[in-house]
Amino acid sequence: GTICAAQRTGQERLVRTSLVIANWKLNGDAELLKSFAEHFHQSEIQQHIGVAICPPAVYLKTADVLLNAIGVKVGGQNCSEFEQGAYTGEISAQMLADSGCRYVLIGHSERRALFAESDAVMAGKVQQAQAAGLTPVLCIGETLEQREAGELEQVIEQQLSSACKEVDFENLVIAYEPVWAIGTGKTATPAQAQDVHRLIRNWVATKAPEAAQKIQILYGGSVKADNATELFSQADIDGGLIGGASLDTEQFAAICQAANVKKDS
Numbered sequence: 001g002t003i004c005a006a007q008r009t010g011q012e013r014l015v016r017t018s019l020v021i022a023n024w025k026l027n028g029d030a031e032l033l034k035s036f037a038e039h040f041h042q043s044e045i046q047q048h049i050g051v052a053i054c055p056p057a058v059y060l061k062t063a064d065v066l067l068n069a070i071g072v073k074v075g076g077q078n079c080s081e082f083e084q085g086a087y088t089g090e091i092s093a094q095m096l097a098d099s100g101c102r103y104v105l106i107g108h109s110e111r112r113a114l115f116a117e118s119d120a121v122m123a124g125k126v127q128q129a130q131a132a133g134l135t136p137v138l139c140i141g142e143t144l145e146q147r148e149a150g151e152l153e154q155v156i157e158q159q160l161s162s163a164c165k166e167v168d169f170e171n172l173v174i175a176y177e178p179v180w181a182i183g184t185g186k187t188a189t190p191a192q193a194q195d196v197h198r199l200i201r202n203w204v205a206t207k208a209p210e211a212a213q214k215i216q217i218l219y220g221g222s223v224k225a226d227n228a229t230e231l232f233s234q235a236d237i238d239g240g241l242i243g244g245a246s247l248d249t250e251q252f253a254a255i256c257q258a259a260n261v262k263k264d265s
C-alpha cells in the first residue's frame, strides 16, 4: 500500500547526471584537442559527469581517437536536415556518428541568426540526428527584445514545439541559451535561468512525463569558472554549453568540476 508507493516514488526520483559540453565554434585545432586529452586523462572528471567536446568537423576524427578512449564524448556543431544527396557542403548526422560523435548541436542561435536556419529546419535536423543514433542538443533562447516585450514563454514554447516534431524525448538534450548572454559576458542570473529551465521541463512533461524528469537541460551564455557553481546548483540546471570559456583547457576543466554537484531534484 502506502509504503510500497513511497518506496517506488523514492526509486523513481532520479538524480540527473550533469553534462558539460564545449562548443568551440570556428576555433581550435588539433593542439587544443591534445591539451584537452592530457588534462582529462589526468583529472578523470568525466567518470563523474558527462563531458563532451564539439570541435569543427574536420577535427572530429582526431577528437574521436584522443577523447573517446578516455571517456570524453565528441559532438558535431551542426548536421544536415537531409540524409544524403546533392547538398554541397553539408555533413549528415550519420557521417557524424561514423566519425565517433555521440552528440550534435542543433539550432544554435548563431545558426539561426547568421545562417537563417528556421524552426522547420531544426525539426528535420533533430529527426536526422536521432535516426543516426546521435543525441541532439537542441539550443533555444530568447533575444533581449523578446524578453523585454514579455514574450519569453511564448518564444521558448514556440521553439520547442516546432523543433520537437516526432522526437524521442528519451534521447534529447535541451540547451537554454538566452541570445543576449551568448559571448556578451552577461550571464542570466541563476534565478532567471532556473525559471526558464523549469518552464522547459514543464513543457517536456506535457509531451513525455517520464522523460521530463530525466532530460538534461543545460544552460549556455557566458558561463565561466567563477559563475558556474551558482548556476549549476539550481534544481533544473543540469550542466552547461560552454563557448568562449571552453577554449581554455584549465577554465573548461574548472567548469566541469563545478558541475559535479549532487542535488536532490
Ligand code: PGA
Binding pocket: 023, 177, 181, 182, 183, 184, 185, 220, 221, 222, 223, 241, 242, 243, 244, 245
Ligand atoms: P559563450 O557561448 O559561452 O561564449 O557565451 C555559449 C554558446 O554559444 O554556446
